[in-house]
Amino acid sequence: MSALLEVEGLDMHFPIRGGVLQRTVGQVYAVNDVSFEVRAGETLGIVGESGCGKTTLGRAIVRLYEPTAGTVRFEGRDVGALAGDELKQLRADIQMVFQDPYTSLNPRRTIERTLEEPLLLHGVTSRDERRARVRKLLDTVGLRQSDLPKYPHEFSGGQRQRIGIARALVLEPKLVIADEPVSALDVSIQSQVLNLLMDLQKEHGLTYLFISHDLTVVKYISDRVAVMYLGRIVELADSRAIYASPRHPYTKALLAAVPVPDPSRERREELLEGDVPNPSAPPPGCPFHTRCRYVIDRCRSELPVLRAAGDDSSHRVACHRADEIQQEETPS
Ligand code: SF4
Numbered sequence: 138m139s140a141l142l143e144v145e146g147l148d149m150h151f152p153i154r155g156g157v158l159q160r161t162v163g164q165v166y167a168v169n170d171v172s173f174e175v176r177a178g179e180t181l182g183i184v185g186e187s188g189c190g191k192t193t194l195g196r197a198i199v200r201l202y203e204p205t206a207g208t209v210r211f212e213g214r215d216v217g218a219l220a221g222d223e224l225k226q227l228r229a230d231i232q233m234v235f236q237d238p239y240t241s242l243n244p245r246r247t248i249e250r251t252l253e254e255p256l257l258l259h260g261v262t263s264r265d266e267r268r269a270r271v272r273k274l275l276d277t278v279g280l281r282q283s284d285l286p287k288y289p290h291e292f293s294g295g296q297r298q299r300i301g302i303a304r305a306l307v308l309e310p311k312l313v314i315a316d317e318p319v320s321a322l323d324v325s326i327q328s329q330v331l332n333l334l335m336d337l338q339k340e341h342g343l344t345y346l347f348i349s350h351d352l353t354v355v356k357y358i359s360d361r362v363a364v365m366y367l368g369r370i371v372e373l374a375d376s377r378a379i380y381a382s383p384r385h386p387y388t389k390a391l392l393a394a395v396p397v398p399d400p401s402r403e404r405r406e407e408l409l410e411g412d413v414p415n416p417s418a419p420p421p422g423c424p425f426h427t428r429c430r431y432v433i434d435r436c437r438s439e440l441p442v443l444r445a446a447g448d449d450s451s452h453r454v455a456c457h458r459a460d461e462i463q464q465e466e467t468p469s
Contacts, residue, residue, distance in 0.1 A: 139173040141312055141344050141378055142198070147171040147207035149190070149197045149368075165417045167193040169368040172443075175312065176409060180338065180345040182359030182376065184352055184391070186411045188456040190368035191348045195314045198346070199231050200224075211312070223316070229259055232310040238301035238316035244291040248300055249285040255307050270307065277340075278303045278333060295326035302333065306341070316344045319354060352395050356380055364388045367424035368416060370443055374452035384463060388431045402439045423457065431458050 151166035152161040167334060168190045175181045177374065183191045197204045200216060211227060220226055225243040235241040252271045261267050272282060278299045289297055299319060305313055319327040335358060337343060349355050355362055355376075362379045364372040364387065372385040383389045390409040412429045414420055420427050426436040435457055446452040446459055456462075 139177055141177040141212060142175040142346070143208075143210040144174070144198065145172045145208045147194070147197060147209065149193050149202055150204040150205045163417050166419055167368050167416055168197060168204075169419075171365075171368070171370055173363055173370060173373060175344055176310075177344055178338075178342055179360040180347050180358055182355035182362040183267070183346065183348045183365060184355045184362060185365035186351065186391075187350055188416065189365040191193055191350075191365050192316055193368075194365070195316050195348050197347065199228070199233060199314060211370075225259070229255075230284075230310050231307040231312045231314065232305035232308065234301050234305045234313060234315040234318045236296035237321050238294075239289060241301060242297065242304075242329045244289050247286050247288060248280075251289075251300065252303055252307050255304065259308055274303050274307055277337065278429070293326075296324050297327075297328060298330050299333065300320060302330075302337070306337065309341070310343070312344045312346065313347070316348045317350070318347075320349065321350065326411075327354065328357075333418055334358065336416070342445065352380075352391055364391070367413060367419055369415070369424055370453075371425065371455045372446075372453065373443065374449075374454075378449070378452050382413065384452065385425075385456050386431050387425050390428075423455075425456075431456075431462055433458065 147168055148170060151165040151167060153163040153165060154160065171194060173181070183194065185191050193202065196202050198209050204217070216227060249271060252274065253267045256270060261270070271285070275282060275284065277456065279294065280299055282304070282464065284292070289300070292300065293358045315332040318334070319330050322330060324405070331354065334345065338345060343356070347355065347358055359376045361374065362376050363370045364379070364385060367388050372379065372383065372388045379388060380392065383392055393408055409428065414424070414427055422438045423436040423441050426432045429436065441453040441455045441457045443453045446454040447463065
């Protein structure tokens with residue numbers, strides 16, 4: 138699979154202003170030196186606790202924020218260098234689905250208008266064509282034609298997310314960045330929306346960047362998973378490898394915190410304690426060292442780079458002790 142999206146060395150820092158003159162007195166280091174690629178047709182899950190920078194990363198990719206450093210390439214083109222019609226096309230090719238469809242839908246607009254507007258903005262001037270495309274899309278996401286004249290408040294949470302997905306798909310994008318798309322929904326509805334996303338991917342050859350704090354959800358939908366901690370990717374691998382054989386202590390701790398039916402596994406020693414440090418004052422060395430049960434002196438001063446875990450070049454981990462920990466924990 139070729140890379141549709143390539144992110145290289147991406148930093149997103151926000152100034153903290155203070156005093157009467159609103160001078161910059163610090164920085165929030167939300168995303169730091171993040172590199173990865175998303176291949177055409179795959180789903181890359183981005184997972185981590187809240188405050189780990191995953192939402193900021195999604196927004197920096199679509200240029201809702203201007204990155205502090207680094208490059209984002211979409212189909213080989215530098216997104217930061219696009220302007221005019223090219224930028225407009227990029228905004229059609231990359232769409233976002235948000236966590237809370239209610240706040241992202243205009244309460245005063247009917248569903249028909251909500252879905253037709255992107256088409257109008259992108260030059261589909263024929264009303265008949267707009268209507269035909271919207272009607273077809275409505276079928277695709279499992280809503281009825283009779284829903285078109287309704288307003289967002291007339292729908293349930295799950296239906297509203299279907300509308301949010303329809304709006305994202307109306308311009309036939311190549312990449313969809315879904316930011317916590319099912320976290321606001323009841324568990325029973327979550328799987329319906331996830332299945333819808335997976336069906337749409339198959340039908341339309343979509344590529345997803347799927348952002349979530351929920352490892353179970355990410356596991357369900359992703360081909361590969363990137364684990365983020367304090368604005369950095371600390372582990373990146375095939376979904377199966379991450380869940381069957383996590384290598385980073387943070388990933389191990391996140392997985393240990395997922396409720397499992399077997400009560401003997403419920404309270405494992407890896408359970409995560411404490412909070413994510415403040416991203417305006419990240420600890421030196423390994424960002425996870427303040428919570429890591431494997432910490433050694435080196436971790437407090439030297440930042441581990443993301444590198445191949447053992448012999449597997451597709452499984453990457455940023456931990457000085459990943460190999461050692463793996464050996465210790467592998468039954469002989
Ligand atoms: Fe823990 Fe050190 Fe590995 Fe960081 S580098 S995850 S502190 S063992």
